[in-house]
Amino acid sequence: xxxxxxxxxxxLALCCLSAVAGESAASLEFVLGESIEGxxxxxxxxxxxxxxxxxxxFQDAPAWLRLPPxxxxxxxxxRYLLVKPRHLGDVQVFTMDNPxxxxxxxxxxxxxxxxxxxxxxxxxxxxxxxxxxxxxxxxSDTILQPSVExxxxxxxxxxxxxxxxxxxxxxxxTLFFLFWALATAISTPSTLLVVWxxxxxxxxxxxxVHLGLVHPWLDGETLPSQATVHVFFxxxxxxxxxxxxxxxxxxxxxxxxxxxxxxxxxxxxxxxPLAWWLEGASAALQLNxxxxxxxxxxxxxxxxxxxxxxxxAFRLTRFGVGGYFLIQAVPIVALIFAGAIYxxxxxxxxxxxxxxxxxxxxxxxxxxxFRRQRLIASERAAYEKAAQQxxxxxxxxxxxxxxxxxxxxxxxxxxxxxxxxxxxxxxVNRLSPDLVQRVITRINDAVGQAYRADExxxxxxxxxxxxxxxxxxxxxxxxxxxxxxxxxxxAPPVMANxxxxxxxxxxxxSNASKYRSGNTSVIAELGSTESRALLVISNRAAREVPVNxxxxxxxxxxxxxxxxxxxxxxxxxxxxxxxxxxxxEVSLQVDEHWVRVTLKLPRADSVxxxxxx
Amino acid sequence: xxxxxxxxxxxxxxxxxxxxxxxxxxHAVGVASAEELSEVAVLPSLYIVDLNLxxxxxxxxxxxxxxxxxxxxxxxxxxxxxxVDVTRGYEVGADIYLTxxxxxxxxxxxxxxxxxxxxxxxxxxxxxxxAQPGGSSLTGRCPCA
Numbered sequence: 034x035x036x037x038x039x040x041x042x043x044x045l046a047l048c049c050l051s052a053v054a055g056e057s058a059a060s061l062e063f064v065l066g067e068s069i070e071g072x073x074x075x076x077x078x079x080x081x082x083x084x085x086x087x088x089x090x091f092q093d094a095p096a097w098l099r100l101p102p103x104x105x106x107x108x109x110x111x112r113y114l115l116v117k118p119r120h121l122g123d124v125q126v127f128t129m130d131n132p133x134x135x136x137x138x139x140x141x142x143x144x145x146x147x148x149x150x151x152x153x154x155x156x157x158x159x160x161x162x163x164x165x166x167x168x169x170x171x172x173s174d175t176i177l178q179p180s181v182e183x184x185x186x187x188x189x190x191x192x193x194x195x196x197x198x199x200x201x202x203x204x205x206x207t208l209f210f211l212f213w214a215l216a217t218a219i220s221t222p223s224t225l226l227v228v229w230x231x232x233x234x235x236x237x238x239x240x241x242v243h244l245g246l247v248h249p250w251l252d253g254e255t256l257p258s259q260a261t262v263h264v265f266f267x268x269x270x271x272x273x274x275x276x277x278x279x280x281x282x283x284x285x286x287x288x289x290x291x292x293x294x295x296x297x298x299x300x301x302x303x304x305x306p307l308a309w310w311l312e313g314a315s316a317a318l319q320l321n322x323x324x325x326x327x328x329x330x331x332x333x334x335x336x337x338x339x340x341x342x343x344x345x346a347f348r349l350t351r352f353g354v355g356g357y358f359l360i361q362a363v364p365i366v367a368l369i370f371a372g373a374i375y376x377x378x379x380x381x382x383x384x385x386x387x388x389x390x391x392x393x394x395x396x397x398x399x400x401x402x403f404r405r406q407r408l409i410a411s412e413r414a415a416y417e418k419a420a421q422q423x424x425x426x427x428x429x430x431x432x433x434x435x436x437x438x439x440x441x442x443x444x445x446x447x448x449x450x451x452x453x454x455x456x457x458x459x460x461v462n463r464l465s466p467d468l469v470q471r472v473i474t475r476i477n478d479a480v481g482q483a484y485r486a487d488e489x490x491x492x493x494x495x496x497x498x499x500x501x502x503x504x505x506x507x508x509x510x511x512x513x514x515x516x517x518x519x520x521x522x523x524a525p526p527v528m529a530n531x532x533x534x535x536x537x538x539x540x541x542x543s544n545a546s547k548y549r550s551g552n553t554s555v556i557a558e559l560g561s562t563e564s565r566a567l568l569v570i571s572n573r574a575a576r577e578v579p580v581n582x583x584x585x586x587x588x589x590x591x592x593x594x595x596x597x598x599x600x601x602x603x604x605x606x607x608x609x610x611x612x613x614x615x616x617x618e619v620s621l622q623v624d625e626h627w628v629r630v631t632l633k634l635p636r637a638d639s640v641x642x643x644x645x646x
Numbered sequence: 647x648x649x650x651x652x653x654x655x656x657x658x659x660x661x662x663x664x665x666x667x668x669x670x671x672x673h674a675v676g677v678a679s680a681e682e683l684s685e686v687a688v689l690p691s692l693y694i695v696d697l698n699l700x701x702x703x704x705x706x707x708x709x710x711x712x713x714x715x716x717x718x719x720x721x722x723x724x725x726x727x728x729x730v731d732v733t734r735g736y737e738v739g740a741d742i743y744l745t746x747x748x749x750x751x752x753x754x755x756x757x758x759x760x761x762x763x764x765x766x767x768x769x770x771x772x773x774x775x776x777a778q779p780g781g782s783s784l785t786g787r788c789p790c791a
Binding site: 445446449450453455457461463468471 | 669
């Protein structure tokens, strides 16, 4: 927070310099008091120099401002007299020659009058009127800081341009903040955001009232007068802003200290209408100004005492909230200084403060909310990503469980069915050593296949491949299965692991043996392509059955062709997985009554030396 | 004599079961799959079904049997004895669920008990079919007959 203090002091010094460096208008003089009965204020001896925009504080009595006669104005054309600000309660303009008949009567306590500008009151003075000198009587419940200027039409246009620019900036910026906050409040509602939206809406209304844009409709009869509405919005906006400040402080971890702030804000919120009712608008507005200073300074004291709130939805830091209070407090403090010394730049600073009190904090708060939204968006994206990962993990887990369930089903079936056979055989006195041996073999085969499938699932493979001749391996495997094998053609040596290839061939011959017609021979045809050795194992099918080749290699799949034969549904699945591991391929075709399984394995002569799979 | 169809893909078990039931006085026929059941010449009144059949599985077979033979008896012979399997077996229409390895005596007692009540059950079903709203105007035979 030390950096923040330094920044605050620098801005404060800048504002004070700006205030005291305001242009002086030595030609303008003022005197306080009602129109001196029986004598013209133009002849009063109490005139004092007055700088344009100088603050006279809260005054019950009116102030008289005098533009001394200008004989040299003759021949220079007419001039516009511009009296600012718009929220002065009563404005009257006289010539010094005739201080009883006003040239202009305007102000918030009077009906709306035509004016060349929106932020003040104008009257067109002739050369003679300018030359004779001008008297301006102003009175207001608000702080009295009148500005009286004589402008050429060109100067007036330039003033208008500056006003339109600053008003357009304030209006469009606030509108932008409002729409953004509204969208955010709708998407992620919270008390802070709702009050923020309300504050921006009330600020816009206050801006319109402050500049007299609604003055023509406020006649003081069917609707309240401009003065009443102006005071109401001045009090209302500041009170709402202070409650918003409390909600902002609540985002920090202040403990019971935040109740102190709320108590101060609430006290002012009650006291201001009471003061308006009992003492009048001037007292209420003075209290309003005091409340601004009090709450901003209290906020600046409380923020360093706070701890960062870990659970805050907005993730506001002490630096952020402290900065918010500082950028509002500094111009106010500067105003106090400037007001105390009646500096010429008071009015300018006040205008700056008015804009600053709304636009700069608004921009800052919008930035904080934007940062929070971005944080929420990134967190949401992270959560969604994590959720997707969890879904994937869950799906994988469920798939794994299903695999285990399928494996268990297969094993239970392949164990209990032979046991049922044994039990039934014993009941009908058909139990024989051969039957017992078949049952043992069947159970053993099922368990072996399950282990083999599990090894494949876990990625356990034989470590290396060697150069192998297919023909001797075919003959050996066919002999194990006790089938008559006819080998045709020749194939080059393949690069494979002998144990793995033996498992593949054993499974294929086992299938051929189970599904062949009678004791017909199984045919193995050898061949080759440029990079592969080909092996086609064919057998004549026992019967014509519909075959779905795309599903035959699925785990546990036993199609209609498996009717009447035993099996785990794992054989062709194991063959496919092992062939893939050997960089080979396997496919199955059914042609009339013939079933052909085609194996494509890498040729040893086309595989680089030292290659492992 | 009650005709029993044994739908079991294991040749040895099917044949041994058939022999056992024949010895106990049933007229038993064995088929290896649901698809082969249509080849049985006599309409069985009791079916012994293995759930783990190649092709059409046992659950589907029982559901179809229940549609065409509402009063036929269905006994499940299955290696699966998870609660979910047994529950599903009864849901699709099984009357009795036996887990392999089945005690042949139990198998015989259950089949015999069902057989004794079979005709009474069928008569009740046919009477209920005729008594349903508009049943008197129905022509033809009860689906179970």
